[in-house]
Amino acid sequence: MSSTGFIHFFTANAKFFNALGQHIYLTLIALILAIVIAIPLAVFARNHPKFANVALSGTSILQTIPSLAVLGILIPLVGIGSTPAIIALVLYGILPIYSNTYTALTTIDPNLEEAAEVFGLTKWQRLVRIELPLAKANILTGIKTATVLIIGTATLAALIGAGGLGTFILLGIDRNDSTLTLIGAVGSALLAVGFSWLITQFGHLKAKGMLVATGAALVLLGVGLAAPKIYSATQPEKIIIAGKMGSEPEILINMYRDLILAQDKNVQVTLKPNFGKTSFLFSALKNKQIDIYPEFTGTVLEDLLPQSAQQLNNKSAGAIYQLARRQLAQKDQLAYLKPMAYNNTYTLVTTKANAHAHHLRTISDLQPVVPPVRSGFDLEFMNRQDGYLGLAKKYQLTLHNTDLDPDLRYQALVAGQVQLTDGYATDAQIRQYHLVTLRDDQQFFPIYQGAPLMTQTFARQHPVIVRQLNRLAGKITAADMQTLNYQVTVKKISAAKVAKTYLQAHGLLRK
């Protein structure tokens, strides 16, 4: 772990506390709902043994479904964001609370039950004054188990745009920055410990104290929920711009915000960086949960609106963009603004020394080199038809190939263990290690140009925003983007600052 990582953490601790807040919010809501569902369920089940068995198997089955699968099932039903996350977390929280409460209630000394009955207590009085207090310790244990489970599972909420400490974990994996992953993991572990402690303290309270504490927690939660809404009601129109995982989308959406705010003072822009994977963002946009996000032309045609390979072959960047724009307009009533200059596609990368020694400028230059270049490719790239398999056929390459972990490719290249590797055209490492990319002279790799995507309705209602975002069209070269990525991921400068500096330097924004 690097010391700069820690410095980065402390400069970015506002982000950390924001994520922590989201995590606590998700946990609390899910926990309260799980308690509200599980305890009455157990109380009912106690006198209905058949139902009890069904409920127990039901909740156990829920527990065995992998959390990712639950999220996947929920997205088509309730969209993305915190709703599906909370539903999934509640489902996980129910079992431990239900089974502990049920066990505790059914193992109360029958003698005491009989005494309470003969003394003339009503069913409700028996439950509240005798049975639940006797079951208290077991119920609290169940709630603790549920809490730890929920806090752990809530890290996955980041995948579907619900935020939380999982954002740090995913970002850390994405950027190969173990410090970030550690911050997210340790943060959620500490949160679990803290919650367990609070629940234990809660268990020591008398009945009145419990009511007061529960009331206080609910009021706080209510204020936390209502405050942003009351606040936003008095605020100008709110525009939400989201981006996928990684530094590049984060830089772009910061640029979008700066450009919008430069001309339109009546809107409030909220950024949701690291909002998730392609399909989540696409459905969020269609469901109007977000307003804008940057998408690649290649991704639109390959993943979102799959095309036959021939249609894409040998098409120019412009033709590909037009195809994507038309398809999005027809099928989903989306407006796809003009793309930027850089093409963030696969590329082959080598060192300056290698390029000089073997006269390498294009991929075709690889073919005559004898003996063949020693190359190290990511396993996925090596086995894809649109990766090395297709590439070797097209260029008739025979390389001396080994597979490499994607995280280690660049180090291996710089250390001289391999002479050639695969990468993305805007990778920060290209700038970091002063590497050379080989031009795809026979246009094998699909073209990936980035452009803002929004609904047609939104575009019609916001001509100023459309005009401002179109100012990025044709701007930002691959080399520019490598530098910007390098500043964020290696130099640890904030994406907001990097974006603003670029816009000002290129006359897109007044200083």
Add this chain to the structure above:
Amino acid sequence: MAVVIKLDHISVAFDGQTAISDLSLSVAPHEILVLVGESGGGKTTILRTISGLVQPTSGTITVNGLALNAANLRQIRLNMGYVLQQISLFPNMTIGQNLTLLPEIKHQPKKPTQQLIQTLMAAAQLPLAYLSQYPSELSGGEQQRVGIIRAFLGRPALILMDEPFSALDPVSREQLQDLTLAIHQRFHTTILFVTHDMNEALKMGQRIGVVKAGQFLQLGTPDDLVRRPSDPYVQTLFKGSEARKTDNIYIRRLLLADYGQSQPYPDLPMVTVAGDTTLGACYAHLAAQQQLAITQNGQILGYLDSTSVWRFLAAKAQD
């Protein structure tokens, strides 16, 4: 004549097996009626039927003038104390909370309840500091004393006691019998008391019903049962218990009844004996021409010689 409990031709069966057959009973106000008999004879079932835990297969039950049915059940139960064989204080509540639970549910005014608690705790020789402690911090005997106080505290017209002392040691048992009788003296609450211990039945009961196979073999005063048993079974039951009873008397009782003296007898060798030693255990000392120094809590209560014990036995035989 006023009647607190009236059972009219009650029968109870479990899975076709008769537990009680055609049993009738009236319990008068202020009465202590003891049901005695071997276990499995049906005496506890009678109690459970009166408390509504068991449904009779035929016959009617009236408690405090109310017919026992689903509509009246809660009202009847709220006006009925219950002491179970198992100590049934609620472990999640302090002694104080256990005591005030029923008065609270019945919305009885707080101040008189608190005063009554203090009076009854004193009568039961329980320190008031116990009120803030939990049942698990008290001994079994102390817990059952609280159980008895709890039953009386709601000032019910009727208290049902189901072998309340059978799980206790002989000393605690006797103390609790005395406590129950003392409180009954005070409140004249009607008590229906179930036991399998004939000594206890004779001590507690104003009337005793001998139950066997779900029916009364005999129902009468202790004197009736001992002197005029209607059945050989009843006769053997109480004969044996009378004989045993004398030997089981605590030796300090003889002092309380003024059979001994406060100064030692001259010229007799002395042996020290605890106050709760039974009479039967002292015969050997007396046969060896020793005098007994009766002690309690390290203090000498008084002295007994064999002549004083003979005087006691002679008076007992006259009874």
